[in-house]
Amino acid sequence: MTNDINSWLEQNTFHHSDFWDLRKLVEEKERKGLTISLCIPTLNEEKTIGKEVLILRSELMERYGLVDEFAVIDSGSDDRTREVASAYGADVYLASDILPEMGNKRGKGENLWKAIYQLKGDVICYVDADISNIHPRFVYGLVAPLIQCDEIKYAKAFYDRPLNYSSGLRPSGGGRVTEILIRPLFSLFYPELTNVIQPLSGEYAARREVLERIPFPIGYGVETAHLLDLYQEYGIEAFAQTDLDRRVHRNQTTNALGKMSFGILQTFLNRLRSHGRIDQLPDMETIYRQFEVEEGHYRQLTHKVVEEERPPMIEIEAYLARRKLSKQP
Amino acid sequence: MESKLINGEDTLAKLLAEIPGQVERLSEVREELLANAVLLGEIPAPTFGEGDRIRFVIDRFRENDLVAPAIDDCGNASALLPGSEGENTILVMAHADNVFDHETNHAMCVGSDRITGPGIADNAIGLSSILTLPALLDSLGLKLKDDLLLLANVKSLGRGNLEGAHHFLETTQRPFRAGICVEGATQGRLSYSGLGALRCEISLRIPGDYDWNRFGASGAIAHLSRLVGRIMEIPVPREPKTSVVFGGLRCGSTYNTVPKRGSLRFEITSEADTVVTDLESQVRDLSEEFSLESGTEVKLEIVARRPNCGILFSHPLVKTTRAIMDSLAITPKVDPSTGDLNAIVQAGHPGVTLGLTTAENLRDENETVLLEPLFKGLAQLIALLRAIDEGLCDA
Structure with a gap:
């Protein structure tokens, strides 16, 4: 698997600068007859939504015509999110107004799911609303692999971590939940998916034909579910990932991350059940997989981690003798 | 026509x-x-x-x-x-x-x-x-x-x-x-x-052999504030319109350590170039005089000059x-x-x-x-x- 993994990493991992020529990208999109919808799910994001809509719409719809449709799908903000987004030209929807017969659930995944119904594009690109250093690369870096390569169905973002080491090597990975929860779980059950450097990143683009065929957790587990369901159906070859450099956003408290982990774990265990793995657990993998990056190349680091166990002390003869205890039946 | x-x-x-x-x-x-x-x-x-x-x-x-x-x-x-x-x-x-x-x-x-x-x-x-x-x-x-x-x-x-x-x-x-x-x-x-303008930066440094027992001895902040006072005493004409603006004072880093160096930034503007030249000359003389009087090193640098x-x-x-x-x-x-x-x-x-x-x-x-x-x-x-x-x- 290591060779396959390295080959996938080399071929399906991009940097946004690979797609700097937007004119060519738009030509390719038009040649293939693709349409692209951009969706920003929101809940009380008045401080950042104006800039996101302004920059992305102006650069990618007005200047280059890469994006055909720009929607903000709001969960019912009680600040001025919808007003500000509308002032800069986004199509603004209340999630509760879309498919009302299906009821209204509150969560980011709900908005992403309803976007499939509401928007028209062949490709839907989702971008979180809380990015304070928003730049067009957050969109073109994700839709470009789908435009250029028909086999890729889902392109996910990853970001530079603001850590630098004098050796030129630096760890490259996700946030705390990724490193503490997701990567260990993937290493155990879905080792190939450990190639996805930041599996929980909130920015990704996917083809409608795959989005419409998978269920959407409405809460924290939506990104994890996407990866697991599409991997189960199409394999690792359906994925791409793009380095979008730095992403500046709100930092979450440890308590919030605990809640997030709890939701993700539910999703993960549900997938283990539906993929038939929970009752027939495979032999546990003992290789833990992380990443490092050197001069733009990503390399997987593997660590053998064997969690050996000792029996209860009460079962040790010497202990019983020392404590003058008799063996329990 | x-x-x-x-x-x-x-x-x-x-x-x-x-x-x-x-x-x-x-x-x-x-x-x-x-x-x-x-x-x-x-x-x-x-x-x-x-x-x-x-x-x-x-x-x-x-x-x-x-x-x-x-x-x-x-x-x-x-x-x-x-x-x-x-x-x-x-x-x-x-x-x-x-x-x-x-x-x-x-x-x-x-x-x-x-x-x-x-x-x-x-x-x-x-x-x-x-x-x-x-x-x-x-x-x-x-x-x-x-x-x-x-x-x-x-x-x-x-x-x-x-x-x-x-x-x-x-x-x-x-x-x-x-x-x-x-x-x-x-x-x-x-x-x-x-507008005729002169942007100046005065750097003041207390030398290593400074006599802290001399009359009026003090740190850079006190010296710079005295120097500001002396510059403000220079007569500035109303006509042609002229002004001196103090735009920056950098000195010191904490509560209880006497700073040894600091700098002062200011701008002289006037509708008459001769007034700017005259004020520059007065500030230069004053800086030299202050340096000798106080035992500090005072350096006047002209950062920008516009006629x-x-x-x-x-x-x-x-x-x-x-x-x-x-x-x-x-x-x-x-x-x-x-x-x-x-x-x-x-x-x-x-x-x-x-x-x-x-x-x-x-x-x-x-x-x-x-x-x-x-x-x-x-x-x-x-x-x-x-x-x-x-x-x-x-x-």
């Missing part, structure tokens, strides 16, 4: 009549203008460190298919928007640098009626108007006869001492029919002359600008410039500085521009370009 004057008046009257209707149409380019402003504003560009911002500017010039986009030896970015005849060239410039360092968080916050962030008014929105000028002219269906030379000049502020503008104007081979400096703030600003220069209030460029402002109900605030206009005028070209919109918290990190007045400010700029293009501003 009389017939030319009448034709000119007719042309101006026609042009002025069109201006109010253009304000609304210019707002069609709102997104492009504001996106440029935000993208520019988020690239740090301290004086002498404008390289990244200039690269963005040159990319935009290329994307807009302007002619001969180039970065010169000094780091200025320029490009040409050709006119239909191209017999004359009008220079439109905005400085690319700002007062914030690389470590400042340059994130802009975009509201429905304002943008807030360091340097958005001075001068990201001004520079953005230069980048967006071709689209603004297109939105009005205008094609000028004259060439427009668009310039993003570097090293303008503080110790930059207008180096970028001077370099460009000294090295460019084109004569300019007129020059316009565009500043984000404040709408109504009308500068047509450069008085300008065109007359009655110059057709100024008169036409006032008429345009009047037609937009903008009240002119005549204010001599210590900025890039000096370089234009010193190079022998007529020029004015215009402000585009209303700003708050200038030069603070929460600097803010209001968006509603912006399009009136842009209409003013475009009307002035048209007037120059029509020959209404030639002396």
Whole structure:
């Protein structure tokens, strides 16, 4: 698997600068007859939504015509999110107004799911609303692999971590939940998916034909579910990932991350059940997989981690003798 | 001669009549203008460190298919928007640098009626108007006869001492029919002359062998404050108008350690160059005297020097600008410039500085521009370009 993994990493991992020529990208999109919808799910994001809509719409719809449709799908903000987004030209929807017969659930995944119904594009690109250093690369870096390569169905973002080491090597990975929860779980059950450097990143683009065929957790587990369901159906070859450099956003408290982990774990265990793995657990993998990056190349680091166990002390003869205890039946 | 004057008046009257209707149409380019402003504003560009911002500017010039986009030896970015005849060239410039360092968080916050962030008014929105000028002219269906030379000049502020503008104007081979400096703030600003100015920095250091037991011995803060007091005692004439502004005092780092060094920044401005020279001489003498008296090392450095220069209030460029402002109900605030206009005028070209919109918290990190007045400010700029293009501003 290591060779396959390295080959996938080399071929399906991009940097946004690979797609700097937007004119060519738009030509390719038009040649293939693709349409692209951009969706920003929101809940009380008045401080950042104006800039996101302004920059992305102006650069990618007005200047280059890469994006055909720009929607903000709001969960019912009680600040001025919808007003500000509308002032800069986004199509603004209340999630509760879309498919009302299906009821209204509150969560980011709900908005992403309803976007499939509401928007028209062949490709839907989702971008979180809380990015304070928003730049067009957050969109073109994700839709470009789908435009250029028909086999890729889902392109996910990853970001530079603001850590630098004098050796030129630096760890490259996700946030705390990724490193503490997701990567260990993937290493155990879905080792190939450990190639996805930041599996929980909130920015990704996917083809409608795959989005419409998978269920959407409405809460924290939506990104994890996407990866697991599409991997189960199409394999690792359906994925791409793009380095979008730095992403500046709100930092979450440890308590919030605990809640997030709890939701993700539910999703993960549900997938283990539906993929038939929970009752027939495979032999546990003992290789833990992380990443490092050197001069733009990503390399997987593997660590053998064997969690050996000792029996209860009460079962040790010497202990019983020392404590003058008799063996329990 | 009389017939030319009448034709000119007719042309101006026609042009002025069109201006109010253009304000609304210019707002069609709102997104492009504001996106440029935000993208520019988020690239740090301290004086002498404008390289990244200039690269963005040159990319935009290329994307807009302007002619001969180039970065010169000094780091200025320029490009040409050709006119239909191209017999004359009008220079439109905005400085690319700002007062914030690389470590400042340059994130802009975009509201429905304002943008807030360091340097958005001075001068990201001004520079953005230069980048967006071709689209603004297109939105009005205008094609000028004259060439427009668009310039993003570097090293303008503080110790930059207008180096970028001077370099460009000294090295460019084109004569300019007129020059316009565009500043984000404040709408109504009308500068047509450069004010004589001297920017000074006094560094004070307490030497290693300083006698702390001598009468009046103290740390750098006390010495500098005495020195400020002594400079303030120098008589400053009311006429010609003259002022001394203390803009910066840097000294000390904690509560209980006597600082050994510090610096003082101040600017002398006067409508008479002789007064500036005289004050400089007095400050120099005073610094030497203070150094000997106090046993400290006092060094006076002249950071920037600008002579008085300008065109007359009655110059057709100024008169036409006032008429345009009047037609937009903008009240002119005549204010001599210590900025890039000096370089234009010193190079022998007529020029004015215009402000585009209303700003708050200038030069603070929460600097803010209001968006509603912006399009009136842009209409003013475009009307002035048209007037120059029509020959209404030639002396």
